[in-house]
Structures are given as structure tokens and as C-alpha cells.
Amino acid sequence: MTAPRYAAVVLPVPVSRPYIYEVPAALTDRVVPGARVVVPLRRRSVVAIVTGLDVAAPPAGVGIKPLAAAPDAEPALSPSLLELGRWISDYYGAPLGLALRAILPGPLWSIARPAGPAPAAERLFVLTGNGVDSLLERDRRFKRAPKRREVYEAVEALGGSAPVSHLVRQLKLSQSALDGLVQQGLARIERVPEMRDPFADLSSPPPPTLTAAQQAVVQGIAATPVDTPVLIHGVTGSGKTLVYLDVLRTVVAAGKGAILLVPEISLTPQTVARVRGVFGDQVAVLHSGLSDGERADAWRALRRGERMVAVGPRSAIFAPVQRLGAIVVDEEHEPSYKQGSAPRYHARDVALMRGQLENARVILGSATPSLETLSDQRIVTFALPERVGSRPLPPVEIVDLREAPRIAEAGAIPWSEPLDAAVLGALERGEQVILLLNRRGFATFVQCPACGNVPNCPNCAIALTVHQAPPAMRCHYCGHEETIPDTCAVCGAATQRLRGLGTQQLEHFLGMRYPRARIARMDLDTTTSKWAHHHILERVGRGEVDILLGTQMIAKGLDFPNVTVVGVVDADTGLHFPDFRAGERTFQLVAQVAGRAGRGRQGGRVFVQTRAPAHHAIRAAAAHSVSQFAAAELPLRSPPNPPYPPRTGLVRFVIATDDHARTADLGEKVAGWLRRASRERLDDQLTVLGPAPCPLMRLKGKWRWHVLVKSAEPRVLGRVVRAWRAKSHRAVTVDRDPVSLL
């Protein structure tokens, strides 16, 4: 009789310490590091990941249970993904259980689903003809059936057919509208056995030839050692996507796999079609709107090497791609690559680490690279300084709102004559206009003209935003709602004034000012249903919209050649946030939206309205110049000024509890612990700031304070977050390399 073997397993919970189980002889072959196992825990069975084998026998008397099952023939996590999990846990100071939970998708943590083949699925095909092809006819056919039209156009956008379950469950379209379309003879439903892939029909072929500039970058990358990360710094419209696809094509042709990360908002059917246009069914799209079944299918197809290219947002960096050859991070400066809950990883930095672990090439791309990337000595930069087809970047006019003449009927709305004239001109010529206002709602806030009181959210201590449809004051952080007051709650004054401008009010104004223009608004409030955002963009693409206005959602990636005028209605909305990146975010936003203009033959112009025309972020954005911005911004983050990233490493400890005094007290304790650690163990290599109330001191009912820790030595910060991980306190979250300090 041989001695029993023991395995260490990690559960998807905020615990770093592994649990020990006995390995039954029958499971020995399958119980290897990275394998999923089912373990008994209290009265339940849960999925865990094996992290170690033949660990020391537990002390006598501790009841050790055997593993219940090992469901997979191959371990779910490869050795390098397991290693990546450990790195995330150590670098970000997150429990290993949470790091592994981020790596393996949700459905794989459930024991409910068998691993069998996908069942036959109902698929809806829309039929053409029947008059729906012409817009006029379509308006008529769907006149009294807007829901059917919504279904019809959603399926059309997905390439003409889609699984019924996807339409009903993910897109929340109505089953009766689907049935109605079938009865109307505009669609049919078939049972199709298939891997559940809602993107299966999307494909658009790439432009046939690379430009000389694109070719030069492709060759430059090929000549760069694989272990040297590269940045493609290409201006808006320079054709970065085609470069990515060409590099990846070589990788896939060599029998290797690839990951393409894009910001969630850019994962449109058009993007998917471009990638599928090159790689076809080799592609697995990891969209956040997938059902659990679809997600599990995509994951398994990658794990088995049936699909070699993964496309998706942040979490796609963990795709189990086989023989990984390259990782592309498009729009690498995007804050959405940072996860907002533990483990608070940044997908760009995880990509760099994964590339190193798997010897895969890492390619970052952006028109407005982050200062972190620009200052990273390891990264080699390739520039695409010109647009495809030698189209010029549009000239940008800065409009000083303090003195620019305004049109009479604008009232309090900042609408200058130059912008007005440009919009009128574009509308007359049948061209399109994009207007950015990075603030949703109707007005920013209500203010009492008598006493100056502004109603705040009771949970979040920020001003409530006024919405018109439906009318209410709403908190943009927690969703709290109140009716718009007629009288002041503090002094009782009878008239209340709406202050500041939001997208709803701008839309209203534009409707009055340009009565014949077709206007579409895109912000969080108009895009709550899945794909709503794609439908709006499709209408713009088909020329059914003259003016597209919206928040930062409209700033990125859009490629509409008929857009000749871009207006930034108020460039200052984020400029004065108490965050050291306020200038960088403003620069990126304005430069990105400016890049939407002039992509066609008619050229284009950009108007940036601001009360801070001399601010370096505004000036550099107007010049489309990242180097101009960096030259002005980096000294502000370097000594003798207090250093900030990328000049120093930064970790933020946020304390949040229900009670203000307790929060402040805990803040003192955290800061005290950090100062002691620096003095006693870290040769005083930490700078500890605070505790101080967070700029958003009250959020979702909690009081928030924070402590900031800086060090030029990454290793020192690593030791601090790991020491804290061992202590771990539920009211304290640790955020290394935070993207927001609010």
C-alpha cells in the first residue's frame, strides 16, 4: 500500500492559502498543476484549480478529504497561465484565488455544465426582398412594428442570421417580435447544429495592399527580436488595424496563435468582420455579451487549438490560445484595460508579462499612447505619422469661450459662431457632423439662485444630474433618483435654476437650431440595450444621421469618410478633475475625437471650444501632437514637482466603510502601518501620502478615504502590497498603478 498523495488547490475566493486534499488513485493522471478539480467544501461541491502536488502531509488529526472529480482530460490552465496568475497575485497584491478566478471564465467554475458537444440550436435567418431592401419600403413595412424592425436590423447587422437564444437572451429582443417577422415572411427559423458562435457570419475582406508606410512598419516589426515589445504610434486614420492583421497573419501562417485586445466599446460587428475577413473561422470572439454556453464553447475551441485567434476586451488577455505567437493591444492608452475590482490588473501590463512567459511578440498600438508606454525603455516605437492615402490631419481651431461671439438663440449654451457656421455649411453640403460633450443628462445640476444650494446624492456626495426623459435628478455613480425640485430644500426659494450642459439638452438645442437635421445621440442613456450602440453607428454609416452627438463613446475608432466637421462643445469637462491624469485624459479625448474628421476626400475641420485655450493638453491636442503633450506634461510629474507615474510607481489604498469616523480612523492605521513598514523594513524607500478623504468622499453609501504610496523602486512596492495581502482587511482595497484617483 503506497502512501496517500496530497494536492494543494486554490478556490475562486479571496484567499491566497491553498486548501489540501487527498488525490484518489483513480484521478492521479488528471490531477496536475492547472487542472480543474471538484472538491467537497463544507456541504457543497466546488470547482478549484490544482496549484501544487505532493505537498507535505497535513498534521495528524486534521481531517483531509479526497478530491471528488477531475473533469478535464487536459488541464484547464497551462503552466504559463498558472504562472501568469501567480504574477498577477504577487504584482497587484491580490489573493491567488481571485487572480485565478479572473483567468478562467465564469462558466468553467461551475460544475453544472457538462463538457459535451454543443446541441443543435435554433437560428433566425432574415430574408431579403419583400420590399425591405429599400429604405422607404422598409419604413412602410415596419411602420406599426418597431420591435420587428429592431430584430430585423439587429440580425442584419450580425450578417443576416443569428441564434435565436442570442437574440432573445443577450440582445433582449422580444420572442413575439421574432415570431412576427417569421409570420410576415421576413425571416425563417431553422435548427442548426453548431458551435455557438454569434459572430460566425461576419466577414469583410481587408484592403488588398499595404501602403508603403504600413509595409515599412510590418518589416520593422519582423526585424525586431520577438522579446522586444513594440509600439505602433500611428495617427488617427493611419491604418494601424491592417498592420496588426498583417503581422498576425504571418504568425498564424506559421502555425501559432494570437490575441487581439480591443476596448470593449470598439468590439463592434465591423471590427469583428475585419478580423474574420482575414482569419475566418480561426477566430473566437470573446464578447462580454456572450451567453455562458457561448463563452465556454469559445474558450474550449481555443484550448483545444481548433481556433487560433482570440479577439476581445480586457479579459481576452487570458484566452487559452495554443502556441501563442503574438498579442496586440489596440488603443493601449484606454483606461478600460484596467479592471475595477480585485485583481485590479491592467491588461496591457499583463500582456507584456504573458508575452514574456510564452515568448510571444507584444504589439501595442495607439494614436495617443499613454505616458507609461512612451517612457518604457524596453519598448521600440514604430511611427505611422500620416493618414492612409496622404489625407491631411484636419486643422483644429481653438475657440475661446470667454470671448468668442455666440449666436443669439443659444442662451446659456456655449455655441459659438464659428462652430455654428461650420455645422450649417456641412449640413448644406450633405456632410456629417460629430459633436462631443462628455457629460450625459440634461443639465449638470440644479442650483438655487437665492442661496446657491446644489442638491447632492445622499449616498455619493456628488451633485445629482438633471435628466429630462424621463424627468428626474439622477446620481451617475449609484443610480439614486429624486424628482426635480420646484423649491429649494434649504432656503425655500421658489425658482430653481438648471446649470451646466448635458447631452440631452444639447440634443434639444440642436433640434431647434437645425430643424431639418437628423440627429442621433449616443451616451450611456441611449445605449443601455445591447448593440444599441452598434445600431446608432450603422445608421451613421448608412448616411441616415446628419449630426451624431455623444459622450466619450463617440471619440474612438469611428471611420466615417463623410464626417467633415467635429466639434468639441466643452473641452473643459474633465480638465479640472482632482486627478493627476486629468490633462492626459483631456488630451487623449480631444485628439481622438479630432481624428474622426476629414477621413474622406472632402477633408474636414475641428472646433474645440474651451475656457482654457492656453492649457497644454488643449494646445497639443489641437496640434495632434503627442510629443508636444509629453514634453509639457512629464516635467509636471517629475521633481522638483511631486512625482507621479510614469516618473514613480504608485499604489493607492482605499478605505471604505459605512461610518465616517471609522473610515478616517482606519485610514490613519493604514498610513501608520505603511510608514512603519517603510522605516523598519524598506530603508525609507516609500513616500506615504495621507490619509485623506478621496475626491469622491462618499460613494454608494460608503465613506471613502485613501492613502497614496509612491516609490521609484517597483520591488519595494511589490513587497508592500504582498505584505498587505497577508494582513488583508475587508474595508481596504489595494490598487497598484491606479488609473483613477477619484
Ligand code: ADP
Ligand atoms: P487607425 O486605426 O489607424 O485609425 P484604420 O485602421 O481604421 O486606422 O484605417 C483607416 C482607414 O483606412 C480605414 O477605412 C481602412 O480601411 C483604410 N485603409 C487602411 N489601410 C489601407 C490600405 N493599405 N489601402 C487602402 N485603405 C486602407
Ligand code: ZN
Ligand atoms: Zn449616488
